[in-house]
Amino acid sequence: MQASLSLSAASSSSSTTTSSILKSSNLRFCGLRREALFGLKFNNNNNKKNATVFVVSAASNGSTAKGFDYDLVIIGAGVGGHGAALHAVEKGLKTGIIEGDVVGGTCVNRGCVPSKALLAVSGRMREFQNEHHLKSLGLQVSAAGYDRQGVADHANNLASKIRSNLTNSMKALGVDILTGFGAVVGPQKVKYGKVGSSDNVITAKNIIIATGSVPFVPKGIEVDGKTVITSDHALKLEFVPDWIAIVGSGYIGLEFSDVYTALGSEVNNVIIATTVPLHTGLCIGQYQQLSLVTFIEALDQLMPGFDPEIGKLAQRILINPRKIDYHTGVFASKIMPAKDGKPVSIELIDAKTKELKDVLEVDAALIATGRAPFTKGLGLENINVETQRGFIPVDERMQVIDKDGKLVPHLYCIGDANGKMMLAHAASAQGISVVEQVSGKDHVLNHLSIPAACFTHPEISMVGLTEPQAREKAEKEGFEVSIAKTSFKANTKALAENEGEGLAKLIYRPDTGEILGVHIFGLHAADLIHEASNAIALGTRIQVILASQQFFSTRLMLVPNTSFCSQWKRVSETIPSPVSEPIAV
Ligand SMILES: Cc1cc2nc3c(=O)[nH]c(=O)nc-3n(C[C@H](O)[C@H](O)[C@H](O)COP(=O)(O)OP(=O)(O)OC[C@H]3O[C@@H](n4cnc5c(N)ncnc54)[C@H](O)[C@@H]3O)c2cc1C
Numbered sequence: 405m406q407a408s409l410s411l412s413a414a415s416s417s418s419s420t421t422t423s424s425i426l427k428s429s430n431l432r433f434c435g436l437r438r439e440a441l442f443g444l445k446f447n448n449n450n451n452k453k454n455a456t457v458f459v460v461s462a463a464s465n466g467s468t469a470k471g472f473d474y475d476l477v478i479i480g481a482g483v484g485g486h487g488a489a490l491h492a493v494e495k496g497l498k499t500g501i502i503e504g505d506v507v508g509g510t511c512v513n514r515g516c517v518p519s520k521a522l523l524a525v526s527g528r529m530r531e532f533q534n535e536h537h538l539k540s541l542g543l544q545v546s547a548a549g550y551d552r553q554g555v556a557d558h559a560n561n562l563a564s565k566i567r568s569n570l571t572n573s574m575k576a577l578g579v580d581i582l583t584g585f586g587a588v589v590g591p592q593k594v595k596y597g598k599v600g601s602s603d604n605v606i607t608a609k610n611i612i613i614a615t616g617s618v619p620f621v622p623k624g625i626e627v628d629g630k631t632v633i634t635s636d637h638a639l640k641l642e643f644v645p646d647w648i649a650i651v652g653s654g655y656i657g658l659e660f661s662d663v664y665t666a667l668g669s670e671v672n673n674v675i676i677a678t679t680v681p682l683h684t685g686l687c688i689g690q691y692q693q694l695s696l697v698t699f700i701e702a703l704d705q706l707m708p709g710f711d712p713e714i715g716k717l718a719q720r721i722l723i724n725p726r727k728i729d730y731h732t733g734v735f736a737s738k739i740m741p742a743k744d745g746k747p748v749s750i751e752l753i754d755a756k757t758k759e760l761k762d763v764l765e766v767d768a769a770l771i772a773t774g775r776a777p778f779t780k781g782l783g784l785e786n787i788n789v790e791t792q793r794g795f796i797p798v799d800e801r802m803q804v805i806d807k808d809g810k811l812v813p814h815l816y817c818i819g820d821a822n823g824k825m826m827l828a829h830a831a832s833a834q835g836i837s838v839v840e841q842v843s844g845k846d847h848v849l850n851h852l853s854i855p856a857a858c859f860t861h862p863e864i865s866m867v868g869l870t871e872p873q874a875r876e877k878a879e880k881e882g883f884e885v886s887i888a889k890t891s892f893k894a895n896t897k898a899l900a901e902n903e904g905e906g907l908a909k910l911i912y913r914p915d916t917g918e919i920l921g922v923h924i925f926g927l928h929a930a931d932l933i934h935e936a937s938n939a940i941a942l943g944t945r946i947q948v949i950l951a952s953q954q955f956f957s958t959r960l961m962l963v964p965n966t967s968f969c970s971q972w973k974r975v976s977e978t979i980p981s982p983v984s985e986p987i988a989v
Pocket residue numbers: 433434479480481482483484485502503504505506507508509510511512514515516517519520584585586587614615616617635656778781782818819820821825826827828829830831
């Protein structure tokens with residue numbers, strides 16, 4: 405008997421089988437628990453049976469559908485491909501995965517994993533440096549500094565470790581890891597091989613494209629990998645510039661601004677004494693000088709992708725008090741790397757009039773202007789598929805749509821390559837959803853229940869719609885929108901941590917109690933969002949949450965946002981009695 409899936413979020417105790425399978429993959433990016441992230445729930449009624457079947461199918465990697473080499477072939481072994489492969493084996497499918505570079509893809513090697521390692525260091529540096537904060541807690545730390553190479557090694561070692569965990573988890577389950585660049589040669593047919601050598605052609609009942617993305621660099625910007633860099637280079641932390649311009653104030657820009665401003669200029673990091681050489685590369689007892697960051701953002705405000713109110717607060721806490729300045733409403737139209745003793749030069753043009761507004765000279769520039777899908781050379785023309793701005797068009801079940809608007813049988817695309825939601829756990833969730841379908845169970849993933857988090861200090865997290873999106877939907881569909889907010893200032897646990905700067909915002913329908921979106925800025929925001937994510941995935945209405953006491957049982961006094969709990973209570977009292985019908989997801 406197979407593990408069965410239902411459209412709901414998992415409670416922490418109800419997914420033993422899944423957790424044990426997933427544990428081996430070591431995927432807890434973003435502090436987000438996989439089952440909950442996916443808007444999926446594995447029923448635990450048959451845990452024992454599931455576990456047995458899992459081992460059996462792992463050993464055999466399934467028996468192939470008649471006439472095919474594989475039941476499922478996945479092109480790209482990033483987190484999306486990996487998630488799909490593990491689930492496919494669990495479902496008894498004979499599975500092959502083609503990887504042209506290294507297992508783990510962007511997230512493990514050039515994304516989530518190393519960036520979270522750097523952010524772990526920047527968080528500690530901030531704490532050590534905040535004399536006022538430490539003093540108010542009765543703590544004394546003489547000074548804080550870091551060993552750049554030590555920090556870089558921490559990030560690199562973590563990526564290597566997770567990469568081998570991912571590889572081993574697939575090998576252990578019997579997934580065939582096929583090395584080389586993969587492409588589709590026809591319906592249910594794929595080739596792969598090293599460039600310059602002859603291709604291997606294999607057949608598969610179903611194919612998933614999971615080829616991910618690469619940094620997007622706008623025209624006019626010359627990346628040299630040293631002074632003008634993308635996140636691929638920045639994560640290696642080969643140097644920490646005194647002054648860096650960050651083009652784009654989205655996730656990558658914000659997280660790196662947190663790292664650079666906390667670490668500070670390497671040049672001015674004079675080691676006085678190394679009292680605590682931690683594995684992260686941190687030392688206590690150094691003198692440290694902060695770096696300067698200049699944001700360049702094309703839109704009129706910083707962090708345009710976030711809920712505007714949360715963005716405003718984040719700017720007050722994450723930008724204004726730090727050594728950060730910014731230019732908004734401008735494009736970086738031309739960037740030249742440092743050369744012959746000259747600094748990096750950046751031409752700024754007005755985003756609307758396109759007139760030259762300024763020329764900046766800085767030590768380095770980080771280009772964080774989004775990601776481009778990596779879909780070239782995939783042989784899509786062989787199956788009448790055309791990309792849209794490089795993204796592979798798919799329907800809500802991730803099935804590929806051809807030039808004529810028809811679904812391509814047996815072909816799916818997940819993760820960054822389809823552009824639906826460029827997040828690691830979303831890629832994996834989409835992969836699992838596709839495997840459910842090809843195993844005979846219809847499944848549509850609810851993307852509105854997938855949370856996101858920006859791991860600055862403090863963190864920003866969100867799930868569902870922003871306030872403007874909710875209001876737009878309300879106007880179209882003719883319902884009211886209500887907002888409930890609560891400040892971390894009213895929370896004892898947050899105050900005990902001296903971390904009262906925070907806001908939790910709940911957007912909901914007063915007529916039905918449906919939760920439309922939740923946004924949190926503050927300490928542990930990335931962990932707290934799961935409650936809201938689960939609620940949206942389950943279609944739980946505010947009244948039901950109150951009735952089941954979910955928010956009180958485990959969270960009260962344990963996390964900073966207990967007042968958020970009372971907010972739910974207050975909100976629920978203002979709306980009609982519990983609605984028993986679940987919201988369709
Ligand atoms: C700096 C940074 C930080 C990030 N932090 C987070 C975070 O904290 N949380 C989060 O959720 N997301 C984060 N992301 C986003 C996350 O990394 C991506 O959403 C995720 O990696 C997408 O997974 P994927 O499987 O679709 O693609 P990828 O991870 O890009 O994997 C695609 C794989 O396919 C391979 N491939 C491509 N083409 C072929 C081919 N033709 N044949 C064979 N193999 C091929 C590639 O080599 C690669 O290994 C971050 C991204 C960046 C850049």
